[in-house]
Amino acid sequence: MFPEIIDTRPLRRWVDDGLEWVVRAWGDEFEAAAQPLLFLLNSIQRFLLWLPWWLIIIVLVGLAYAATRRAVLPIVVLIAMIFLGLMELWEDSVKTMALMIAATLTAIVFSLPVGIVMARSAIVRRIVTPILDLMQTLPSFVYLIPVVMIFGPGKIPALIATIVYAAPPLVRLTDLGLRLVDPDVLEATQAFGATPRQRLFGVQIPLALPTILAGVNQTTMMALAMVVIASMIGAGGLGYQVLQGIGRLEVSRGLFAGLGIVALAIIFDRVTQAFGKQLQERIGLSEVGK
Amino acid sequence: MSTVPAIEIRNVTKIFGDEPEAALSLLKEGRSKSDVQAETGQVIGVDDVSLSVERGQIHVVMGLSGSGKSTLIRHVNRLIDPTSGEIFVNGIDVLTMNIEELRHFRRTQIAMVFQKFGLLPHRSVIDNVAFGLEVRGEDKAKRLEIAAEWIETVGLAGYEKSQPHHLSGGQQQRVGLARALAMDTDILLMDEAFSALDPLIRSGMQDELMELQQKLNKTILFITHDFDEALKIGDRIAVLKDGALIQEGPPEEIVLKPANAHIEEFVADVNKARAISVKSIMSRDENMEKCEIAVAEAARCEDVLPLFAEYDWVGVTNDVGKQTGYVTAKAVIKALARHQPTIETTQV
Numbered sequence: 001m002f003p004e005i006i007d008t009r010p011l012r013r014w015v016d017d018g019l020e021w022v023v024r025a026w027g028d029e030f031e032a033a034a035q036p037l038l039f040l041l042n043s044i045q046r047f048l049l050w051l052p053w054w055l056i057i058i059v060l061v062g063l064a065y066a067a068t069r070r071a072v073l074p075i076v077v078l079i080a081m082i083f084l085g086l087m088e089l090w091e092d093s094v095k096t097m098a099l100m101i102a103a104t105l106t107a108i109v110f111s112l113p114v115g116i117v118m119a120r121s122a123i124v125r126r127i128v129t130p131i132l133d134l135m136q137t138l139p140s141f142v143y144l145i146p147v148v149m150i151f152g153p154g155k156i157p158a159l160i161a162t163i164v165y166a167a168p169p170l171v172r173l174t175d176l177g178l179r180l181v182d183p184d185v186l187e188a189t190q191a192f193g194a195t196p197r198q199r200l201f202g203v204q205i206p207l208a209l210p211t212i213l214a215g216v217n218q219t220t221m222m223a224l225a226m227v228v229i230a231s232m233i234g235a236g237g238l239g240y241q242v243l244q245g246i247g248r249l250e251v252s253r254g255l256f257a258g259l260g261i262v263a264l265a266i267i268f269d270r271v272t273q274a275f276g277k278q279l280q281e282r283i284g285l286s287e288v289g290k
Numbered sequence: 291m292s293t294v295p296a297i298e299i300r301n302v303t304k305i306f307g308d309e310p311e312a313a314l315s316l317l318k319e320g321r322s323k324s325d326v327q328a329e330t331g332q333v334i335g336v337d338d339v340s341l342s343v344e345r346g347q348i349h350v351v352m353g354l355s356g357s358g359k360s361t362l363i364r365h366v367n368r369l370i371d372p373t374s375g376e377i378f379v380n381g382i383d384v385l386t387m388n389i390e391e392l393r394h395f396r397r398t399q400i401a402m403v404f405q406k407f408g409l410l411p412h413r414s415v416i417d418n419v420a421f422g423l424e425v426r427g428e429d430k431a432k433r434l435e436i437a438a439e440w441i442e443t444v445g446l447a448g449y450e451k452s453q454p455h456h457l458s459g460g461q462q463q464r465v466g467l468a469r470a471l472a473m474d475t476d477i478l479l480m481d482e483a484f485s486a487l488d489p490l491i492r493s494g495m496q497d498e499l500m501e502l503q504q505k506l507n508k509t510i511l512f513i514t515h516d517f518d519e520a521l522k523i524g525d526r527i528a529v530l531k532d533g534a535l536i537q538e539g540p541p542e543e544i545v546l547k548p549a550n551a552h553i554e555e556f557v558a559d560v561n562k563a564r565a566i567s568v569k570s571i572m573s574r575d576e577n578m579e580k581c582e583i584a585v586a587e588a589a590r591c592e593d594v595l596p597l598f599a600e601y602d603w604v605g606v607t608n609d610v611g612k613q614t615g616y617v618t619a620k621a622v623i624k625a626l627a628r629h630q631p632t633i634e635t636t637q638v
Contacts, residue, residue, distance in 0.1 A: 182408075182411075184404060184406045184407075184408045185408050185409070185410060185411070187369060187404070187408060188402070188404055188408030188409075189408075189410075189421075189425075190369060190396075191367055191369060191396060191401075191402040191404075191408075191479075192396060192397065192401070192402075192421060192422040192425050192469075192473070193392075193393040193394070193395070193396030193397035193422075193425055193426070194393075194425045195393065195425075198425055202410075202424075203410060206412045207410075207411065207412060282412070282453070283411050283412045
């Protein structure tokens with residue numbers, strides 16, 4: 001055994017007390033700050049539940065067709081959606097979708113600027129990269145506990161946990177995409193007197209878009225991977241069904257809800273990937289990008 | 291204004307590395323370039339180059355890869371800042387410009403064509419050609435109108451909506467050329483603009499550039515590693531080696547009096563008939579009777595050679611068509627033979 005050299009109890013107590021103090025002193029402010037997130041999530045959820053089921057299916061099948069221009073993916077999407085409906089998982093699927101969409105949108109809002117700054121400054125990159133590593137490797141329960149303490153169980157901590165887990169790939173791929181833009185093209189834009197703003201929005205972001213879209217794809221997938229954990233702290237949806245299945249030893253409930261998550265994952269993965277590929281071909285990077 | 295050169299580069303030195311000043315002071319002490327590089331670990335890209343480009347001329351900077359020619363041309367629009375030296379464009383010191391002035395300068399005074407084209411792959415041909423105008427802030431209708439004109443001029447009419455990657459290399463560089471010409475600047479920088487193209491396409495593009503230049507009369511600083519290309523299009527040629535300027539002058543001077551062995555190597559493989567103008571070897575005799583056939587003073591030996599199959603003399607006329615002299619087949623052969631490697635000859 002490693003000898004006990006110092007007494008760690010004061011340190012632990014200090015951390016615990018510190019957190020408690022934060023909860024007591026700032027809890028309301030934190031909750032107020034998170035209200036927009038909750039509003040976003042609830043709005044999306046209400047909207048999706050308000051839409052008739054067939055319209056959601058038509059939109060998703062239509063997106064699948066628009067992305068691939070072939071029949072295979074739309075048929076897969078159609079089958080997956082009908083499976084969700086038949087298995088009485090519709091409402092839970094919509095809730096999970098809402099959580100995923102809200103987390104992805106929020107992740108995009110935060111990740112793009114961070115990725116852009118990272119691509120421009122090596123110092124920022126050196127600081128942000130380990131933070132991203134931490135966000136992805138730290139077991140989510142570790143930060144769930146303080147988040148739940150601050151916000152109380154419910155949708156907000158679920159959403160925050162999902163965002164923390166799902167945002168890093170988007171930041172990384174935004175940074176990567178911007179840095180991979182052909183330096184010859186950038187030099188040409190500079191030679192014509194473009195401002196940094198014209199260069200960023202007119203050249204760098206459009207050319208990095210396929211890579212950024214790959215990041216969005218990763219983010220949706222990681223958000224879906226978090227739904228079971230998120231349901232433990234009150235997110236509801238398919239994850240909650242899985243959780244209940246485990247709790248009640250109802251294998252069928254867990255299995256079908258799990259398959260439902262897989263179905264959603266397939267739909268969103270394939271559709272976003274197909275759009276990314278389409279974009280890449282339009283830019284003519286398909287040979288380079290692979 | 292007419293006496294001010296369009297581009298003037300004075301004693302420009304560019305040292306790459308994290309301590310350029312140390313290397314610079316050693317160079318100023320007169321140490322050799324290789325010494326300084328070995329001692330300081332800095333890389334000397336351009337070594338004390340001075341060059342003056344007159345208005346309306348095509349001035350070629352020629353050198354092998356690593357000779358610093360691409361680094362040098364990037365100083366003119368300050369894509370690269372020199373370690374020391376001065377650069378004047380139209381008499382204005384480029385190095386004193388702040389970022390805002392520099393951007394304005396790049397948008398209005400100088401345009402550039404790149405070896406690897408540097409086209410925007412996500413934009414159509416016409417939007418690529420209009421890019422510089424867009425950056426400059428021209429309104430959409432006007433820039434598309436100008437872009438369409440230049441697309442027509444470079445022979446790409448019908449390709450306006452195509453994506454660059456659907457075009458061949460030659461066509462892509464036409465887009466790059468049109469984009470630069472659309473800026474309507476007096477000065478054009480061309481960095482190995484035709485080097486990435488197939489020989490036949492390259493030769494065609496050179497012809498077209500010269501044809502365009504007849505009409506546009508721009509000041510063109512043209513970088514190449516191809517001596518034939520330099521001779522074909524250059525009004526003057528500057529030869530760089532290891533960052534330093536070795537020789538500068540009109541093409542025939544380089545061919546007839548190469549400054550050192552390095553340039554002689556280039557000259558050995560070159561088509562001299564193309565480099566030597568009739569004017570430099572003709573016999574002057576204004577009172578001679580009119581020859582049956584005549585060429586202009588600007589004609590090259592290449593142009594008169596086929597005529598000797600039919601005629602013994604070929605007259606030479608000046609700008610106004612007056613005969614100023616004549617050339618003989620013997621004179622041409624003499625000029626072409628002068629610098630050939632010596633072959634052992636035996637007299638019987």
